[in-house]
Amino acid sequence: MEGIIRKALSGFYYVDDGTSLTACRGRGKLRHAKVTPLVGDRVEFTPLDNGQGAIDAILPRKNQFQRPAVANIDQLVIVASQAIPVTDPFLIDRVIAIAEGNHCESIVCVNKCDLASGGELAAIYERAGFQTVQVSAETGEGLDRLRELISGKVSAFTGNSGVGKSSILNALEPGVALETGDVSEKLGRGRHTTRHVELIRLSCGAMVADTPGFSSFDTERMELCRKEELAGRFREFAPYRERCQFQDCAHLKEKGCAVLAAVKAGEISKSRHASYARLYEQAKQIPDWERDQQRRQS
Numbered sequence: 001m002e003g004i005i006r007k008a009l010s011g012f013y014y015v016d017d018g019t020s021l022t023a024c025r026g027r028g029k030l031r032h033a034k035v036t037p038l039v040g041d042r043v044e045f046t047p048l049d050n051g052q053g054a055i056d057a058i059l060p061r062k063n064q065f066q067r068p069a070v071a072n073i074d075q076l077v078i079v080a081s082q083a084i085p086v087t088d089p090f091l092i093d094r095v096i097a098i099a100e101g102n103h104c105e106s107i108v109c110v111n112k113c114d115l116a117s118g119g120e121l122a123a124i125y126e127r128a129g130f131q132t133v134q135v136s137a138e139t140g141e142g143l144d145r146l147r148e149l150i151s152g153k154v155s156a157f158t159g160n161s162g163v164g165k166s167s168i169l170n171a172l173e174p175g176v177a178l179e180t181g182d183v184s185e186k187l188g189r190g191r192h193t194t195r196h197v198e199l200i201r202l203s204c205g206a207m208v209a210d211t212p213g214f215s216s217f218d219t220e221r222m223e224l225c226r227k228e229e230l231a232g233r234f235r236e237f238a239p240y241r242e243r244c245q246f247q248d249c250a251h252l253k254e255k256g257c258a259v260l261a262a263v264k265a266g267e268i269s270k271s272r273h274a275s276y277a278r279l280y281e282q283a284k285q286i287p288d289w290e291r292d293q294q295r296r297q298s
């Protein structure tokens with residue numbers, strides 16, 4: 001039979017075949033092949049007499065992420081907030097850059113708009129070519145539009161701890177009862193309320209994963225591409241890149257750089273370009289061998 005892994009917990013993978021959920025273990029040959037099943041994996045499995053099952057094979061993945069550890073995600077819903085905690089746009093840009101290299105769309109969702117307007121932040125991403133939505137898990141504002149954006153797709157909710165990922169999912173679907181946490185407590189102890197990744201089916205026809213979120217520390221060196229590939233992961237740079245004077249332009253301070261000219265003219269957001277420059281510096285620091293090693297391990 002075929003199904004999708006919705007949850008991984010204590011050595012069991014919970015496989016959803018559309019009608020029921022079967023607790024499965026991976027067969028030895030999966031371990032020998034050194035592939036770890038991920039939440040979101042489409043798998044072939046055999047039901048066993050004891051009501052459990054055995055995973056025989058993992059079907060080819062469309063994509064995979066390390067943090068959150070999920071596969072076959074159509075889109076990341078990057079949740080941000082302009083109230084406490086205020087999201088650093090750099091975190092959003094870093095996650096988007098990872099998604100852009102991983103066949104995965106990104107949606108920017110600014111939460112807590114009952115406390116602080118998300119308009120300015122959302123405008124940056126709209127201009128860069130992403131779908132954005134401003135919501136409040138508290139008042140319900142914007143949730144209908146968010147439902148439209150996620151229905152029929154597999155989405156992973158990600159974003160820094162305390163922005164309201166679990167609260168939004170609870171508000172979208174009363175009854176899923178995800179644990180939410182007090183912001184100060186979580187930030188203080190660096191602990192996350194959401195401990196494991198799980199795909200949930202919502203009645204609007206969406207599959208969503210709540211995730212523990214990330215801190216800047218978590219993502220510091222992870223999944224970064226080579227510096228030469230980075231500009232290709234900023235989609236709004238595309239129309240300008242080919243007009244740079246030098247073919248190997250890094251778009252940082254080169255003469256005749258069309259990207260820099262577009263930033264100056266206000267066609268590309270300053271904050272997006274600042275993130276690009278910061279990521280470029282980080283990418284430069286990671287030697288190729290270390291990046292290759294990370295890829296092999298994932």
Ligand SMILES: Nc1nc2c(ncn2[C@@H]2O[C@H](COP(=O)(O)OP(=O)(O)O)[C@@H](O)[C@H]2O)c(=O)[nH]1
Nearest residue numbers: 112136137138161162163164165166167180181
């Ligand atoms: N005022 C307000 N508070 C919110 C909103 N969304 C979440 N919160 C609060 O923010 C805190 C963290 O929420 P939680 O869902 O646990 O964040 P997560 O770590 O991203 O899953 C909780 O105290 C929530 O009640 C919102 O839209 N408005």
Ligand SMILES: [Mg+2]
Nearest residue numbers: 165166193194
């Ligand atoms: Mg949470």
Ligand SMILES: [Zn+2]
Nearest residue numbers: 244249251257
């Ligand atoms: Zn350039």
